[in-house]
Amino acid sequence: MSRDPDDLAELTKTAPELNNPETEEDLEDLALGEDYALNPDYVPMVADALDRGDAERLRELLSALRPEDVADLMGFLSAADREELLPHLDPETLGDVLAELDWEIRDDILEHVPSATLAKALEEMDSDDAADVVDDLEEDKRAQVLAAMPEVERAAIETTLSYEEDSAGRLMQREVVAAPQFWTVGQTIDHLRRESEELPELFFDVYVVDPAYKPVGACPVSHLLRTKRDTPLAQIMEQVTEIPVDMDQEEVAYIFNKYNLISAPVVEPGGRLVGQITVDDIVGVIQEETEEDILALAGVTDAGRDARLPEIIRSRLPWLVINLITESVAVTVISPFQQMVAQFVALIMLMPIVSSLGGNAGTQALTVAVRAIASRELSPANALRVIMREIAVGLLNGAAMGSLLGIGSYFLWHNARLGLVVALAVLANFFVAALGGIIAPIILDRTGRDPAVSSSIVVTFMTDFFGFLALLGIAALILL
Amino acid sequence: MSRDPDDLAELTKTAPELNNPETEEDLEDLALGEDYALNPDYVPMVADALDRGDAERLRELLSALRPEDVADLMGFLSAADREELLPHLDPETLGDVLAELDWEIRDDILEHVPSATLAKALEEMDSDDAADVVDDLEEDKRAQVLAAMPEVERAAIETTLSYEEDSAGRLMQREVVAAPQFWTVGQTIDHLRRESEELPELFFDVYVVDPAYKPVGACPVSHLLRTKRDTPLAQIMEQVTEIPVDMDQEEVAYIFNKYNLISAPVVEPGGRLVGQITVDDIVGVIQEETEEDILALAGVTDAGRDARLPEIIRSRLPWLVINLITESVAVTVISPFQQMVAQFVALIMLMPIVSSLGGNAGTQALTVAVRAIASRELSPANALRVIMREIAVGLLNGAAMGSLLGIGSYFLWHNARLGLVVALAVLANFFVAALGGIIAPIILDRTGRDPAVSSSIVVTFMTDFFGFLALLGIAALILL
Numbered sequence A, B: 001m002s003r004d005p006d007d008l009a010e011l012t013k014t015a016p017e018l019n020n021p022e023t024e025e026d027l028e029d030l031a032l033g034e035d036y037a038l039n040p041d042y043v044p045m046v047a048d049a050l051d052r053g054d055a056e057r058l059r060e061l062l063s064a065l066r067p068e069d070v071a072d073l074m075g076f077l078s079a080a081d082r083e084e085l086l087p088h089l090d091p092e093t094l095g096d097v098l099a100e101l102d103w104e105i106r107d108d109i110l111e112h113v114p115s116a117t118l119a120k121a122l123e124e125m126d127s128d129d130a131a132d133v134v135d136d137l138e139e140d141k142r143a144q145v146l147a148a149m150p151e152v153e154r155a156a157i158e159t160t161l162s163y164e165e166d167s168a169g170r171l172m173q174r175e176v177v178a179a180p181q182f183w184t185v186g187q188t189i190d191h192l193r194r195e196s197e198e199l200p201e202l203f204f205d206v207y208v209v210d211p212a213y214k215p216v217g218a219c220p221v222s223h224l225l226r227t228k229r230d231t232p233l234a235q236i237m238e239q240v241t242e243i244p245v246d247m248d249q250e251e252v253a254y255i256f257n258k259y260n261l262i263s264a265p266v267v268e269p270g271g272r273l274v275g276q277i278t279v280d281d282i283v284g285v286i287q288e289e290t291e292e293d294i295l296a297l298a299g300v301t302d303a304g305r306d307a308r309l310p311e312i313i314r315s316r317l318p319w320l321v322i323n324l325i326t327e328s329v330a331v332t333v334i335s336p337f338q339q340m341v342a343q344f345v346a347l348i349m350l351m352p353i354v355s356s357l358g359g360n361a362g363t364q365a366l367t368v369a370v371r372a373i374a375s376r377e378l379s380p381a382n383a384l385r386v387i388m389r390e391i392a393v394g395l396l397n398g399a400a401m402g403s404l405l406g407i408g409s410y411f412l413w414h415n416a417r418l419g420l421v422v423a424l425a426v427l428a429n430f431f432v433a434a435l436g437g438i439i440a441p442i443i444l445d446r447t448g449r450d451p452a453v454s455s456s457i458v459v460t461f462m463t464d465f466f467g468f469l470a471l472l473g474i475a476a477l478i479l480l
Helices: A005-011 A021-031 A042-052 A055-063 A067-076 A079-088 A091-100 A103-110 A115-123 A127-136 A139-147 A151-162 A185-194 A221-226 A249-259 A279-297 A309-343 A346-374 A383-413 A416-446 A451-478 B005-011 B021-031 B042-052 B055-063 B067-076 B079-088 B091-100 B103-110 B115-123 B127-136 B139-147 B151-161 B185-194 B221-226 B249-259 B279-297 B309-343 B346-374 B383-413 B416-446 B451-478
Strands: A178-180 A205-209 A215-220 A263-267 A273-278 B178-180 B205-209 B215-220 B263-267 B273-278
Touching: A021 A042, A021 A055, A042 A055, A042 A067, A042 A079, A055 A079, A067 A091, A067 A103, A067 B249, A079 A103, A091 A103, A091 A115, A091 A127, A103 A127, A115 A127, A115 A139, A115 A151, A127 A139, A127 A151, A139 A151, A185 A221, A185 B221, A205 A221, A205 A263, A205 A273, A215 A221, A215 A263, A221 B185, A221 B221, A249 A263, A249 A279, A249 B067, A249 B279, A273 A279, A279 A346, A279 A451, A279 B249, A279 B279, A279 B346, A309 A346, A309 A451, A309 B309, A309 B346, A309 B383, A346 A383, A346 A416, A346 A451, A346 B279, A346 B309, A346 B346, A346 B451, A383 A416, A383 B309, A416 A451, A451 B346, B021 B042, B021 B055, B042 B055, B042 B067, B042 B079, B055 B079, B067 B091, B067 B103, B079 B103, B091 B103, B091 B115, B091 B127, B103 B127, B115 B127, B115 B139, B115 B151, B127 B139, B127 B151, B139 B151, B178 B185, B185 B221, B205 B221, B205 B263, B205 B273, B215 B221, B215 B263, B249 B263, B249 B279, B273 B279, B279 B346, B279 B451, B309 B346, B309 B451, B346 B383, B346 B416, B346 B451, B383 B416, B416 B451
Parallel strands: A178 A205, B178 B205
Antiparallel strands: A205 A215, A263 A273, B205 B215, B263 B273
């Protein structure tokens, strides 16, 4: 089909015109940039319509947006404007918007949506997204909302919530399409047409199951479409990658990424099919997990785009306090050398340089290690090789930077021994940086902790402490 | 179907036994962990079989692995072992392995695969993956390999390579399924069965096109399967999100993530359909782009898991040299105060603490900003609000940390004026850190540069320079 578009062109008719094509298209062009990001100018237009209470204009403005764009818009509106916008969304849109919103904006909004409206919105959502919202509700409201929902949807949400947070069970939707392996392609399609109402909104694989409802294979829907009706499923099914219901979402994301999966069946401990995870949920998880790593390496947690001051401060102060403590301990090493430093004042200027260079070298090594551990590229199979390589890199970079700084110091202070002191101190500190940068994350990972969270505390402390110690200790030996 | 598994269980037959279930299953259990990561113990088993030249054992060991696992295995084998493994892979597996390999291991392997074998492997691959491989080949070999390929596949690869690197054109596969909008579901399915050979291996949407071959809608295949045969496509098609062929892959990933897309049509400037991008390609892009940000923030580039020393050093030394230069400039601010420092030796120990705290506060602010910019949460619509908030956070955290350090200094050195000096210096440096941490990435982004790459150079320089200046300047005013 794709090969000869011109034939097709002759066959095809023109698209039916939209009711009011000009205005709508204009608004759509205005709403979203080339890259489908919300146009910053659109935000004040909506805020203005809200302020004037112009419901008609608001309807127009919103009709140019998909639910994901409305969620995006909410992120840029003030809390008051957001609250006013809510009554203008129908339950289905509200459900779609809730599924896309950042958690802290969602929390804020959930307080202002009446329980009955919320119950209707939840009915329209996939069970995993709906459970996520219900989980965020306060106890009273949660009971009200659940009571207002039909039995089946309520049960689905309650089951999902019975699984641990960040587990495959939370991520999965309970709605799956399964078929016994003796069915033919034709029987399967007929069944799907008959049961159309009961099926998930979108699905990508039909899981082939055995009598115990264990998945034994998967048929991509595109294979069903292209295969003759009398072909048995067992003949076209492919190998299936099962996800245990209690697996952590980070591992699930790794598996999806590794095998380029579009969907995968989730199974109970006995192997029975209980749901499926689709790749669009995984894209969110991958984004979330790598962003967590970025933030953890810098010693912050995500307080959210719309967080209030106390929340942001709470997300940053602990790391700063830890930094104050470790740095205070590190500088104690200077104490016995104070008189020498007062005598050789050049050391005052060299100390920050030596510790900063070491800190950077250590951060480089540890960031590479954290990334490699997260993507399973660093394992016991190659750990020793990687450690040896990092040490070699540390020594070579240390020699290079030490020489540079040593020569510079020599020319600046006309003191060859000072140059030598500095060069040796940098070399020694780079060795410590390399060791700490590669070994700290490996040890943290093996002991089951997140290497992104605490590695940089350890490494910064090491390079500051040893940086000062190396510079001042070697100076005491050579200069005094 | 999903609702009542027990009925189904009764209908279903048992799976046919595998030829040699015990050994194969055992090996599979041995090969992969619970989380489908390659078991470290499996690597020496393969290396051992390679050393002994035991082709039979090797065949067994490899048969327990999918191509993605073989790619994983390659990453842990030595270069010599990898080279020996190559002849044991058939062209189809080789193609799948090449599509999954890290680039630097792939480069290494490509040198050792004969052109004829490579041509066969490329034929088995999707056009986007094949083009990627061809792009990596040296000129001579590229000509040889292309000459050995059939006309159609060669043309597809050459067209793909005509698009810019990291653009949608490179990411897309040219194979798409399109249908005119007056077709019914039944006509479409019949067409797919007839043309089965010509279709992409997997597809998730049938694009509905107008006479100019412009996409006007998309039908998810699961909708085709569940809908009655006589329904016209125009009736069930959904809104389509077009990707311009020259769009950068980072923007494509943003769009897929925002709208939870599974596949999207790629169009030429005129709007004509030329290919499609599927979400499995996007998962790789998202991983790649966030990893680039993590590494850039730490001042390294990815030299690859198997990089040789010179490559690693080249990926780290530039940043260290820049750090040496900026840090050397920053410490010049100490120079006029050297005599005062020699007099008040406590300042020697306080200097690193003040600059380190400021550096950390700045890194926190800039990391949050870089993440917000990357996920389009920070735009001109809310930039001013975010900047004001960061300054408030900086002043509050600065006041808190300044008080802590000031009180500590007072008790340690019994000098209230020294305590005041330190507290004010920390506060001033946190203000600078907040300003630099939020404004540097915004300016870099607006001027079209990657905020992750150079923000931390700027911010570290600022907090070191102003940290020293604030501490020593205020000390000169208050202590002398």
